[in-house]
Amino acid sequence: NAGVTQTPKFQVLKTGQSMTLQCAQDMNHNSMYWYRQDPGMGLRLIYYSASEGTTDKGEVPNGYNVSRLNKREFSLRLESAAPSQTSVYFCASSEPGQPYGYTFGSGTRLTVV
Amino acid sequence: SQQGEEDPQALSIQEGENATMNCSYKTSINNLQWYRQNSGRGLVHLILIRSNEREKHSGRLRVTLDTSKKSSSLLITASRAADTASYFCATKSAGGTSYGKLTFGQGTILTVHP
Numbered sequence: 001n002a003g004v005t006q007t008p009k010f011q012v013l014k015t016g017q018s019m020t021l022q023c024a025q026d027m028n029h030n031s032m033y034w035y036r037q038d039p040g041m042g043l044r045l046i047y048y049s050a051s052e053g054t055t056d057k058g059e060v061p062n063g064y065n066v067s068r069l070n071k072r073e074f075s076l077r078l079e080s081a082a083p084s085q086t087s088v089y090f091c092a093s094s095e096p097g098q099p100y101g102y103t104f105g106s107g108t109r110l111t112v113v
Numbered sequence: 114s115q116q117g118e119e120d121p122q123a124l125s126i127q128e129g130e131n132a133t134m135n136c137s138y139k140t141s142i143n144n145l146q147w148y149r150q151n152s153g154r155g156l157v158h159l160i161l162i163r164s165n166e167r168e169k170h171s172g173r174l175r176v177t178l179d180t181s182k183k184s185s186s187l188l189i190t191a192s193r194a195a196d197t198a199s200y201f202c203a204t205k206s207a208g209g210t211s212y213g214k215l216t217f218g219q220g221t222i223l224t225v226h227p
Contacts, residue, residue, distance in 0.1 A: 004155075041219065101148065101158035101161055104156045105155055
C-alpha cells in the first residue's frame, strides 16, 4: 500500500544512547517532515526537508539531527537520548502546491529511561 | 509556539448527534486543514480549505473559515461511534519561508457513544 512507513514502532532507550528513526515514502513527494507528539502539546515540528538535498530546523530541533538520504527516505537521529525526548514521533510527507494535506506514518513510540 | 487553539478540548455526544469543533489561529494563513487521529495511530487528512474559501463540504464534514476572526470550525453531522478520535486543525502560513510547513493545534478529543 502506498504511504509513509516508519521503523521501529516502539523503542526503549537508556539515557545517553543513540538511535535513528527511519522513514520512507513511496508517493514521490518532495517534502518530508518529522514531528513529535506529547500529551496536551499537539504536534510540534522538529525538522523538515522541503526537497531532496535540503533540510531545515523546525520548532523543536535541539537534540536531533536529520538526513534526507534520497527523495524517498528521511531519517531522524538522536545522538544522546534524554528523558525529555520520550514522545511519539511521526514522519509525514507532502507535495507542495497540491490541494491535499500531509500523509503521516503510524508513528514511533520512544521511551527514554 | 502553537498556531492553532482548539475548542473544546474534549467533546462527548451520542450517536446521531452533530459535533462541532472550533479552531483559532494567530497569523495569516494560506490554508487550514483538519486531521483525524484514532488512538495509537497516525493522523489522517480530512479536508483542506484555502484562505479565499469560506465553506467546504466533504461527505458528513463541513468546514467553515472566517479569516477576519482567524477561526475555523469543523462540523461532523450524524456522528457515528467510528468518529471517536482526536481532531486537529493545522495551518499553513501565508508567504515567507514557511513553505509547506504546517502548524498544529492541540486537538479536540471526540467521543461518540453508541
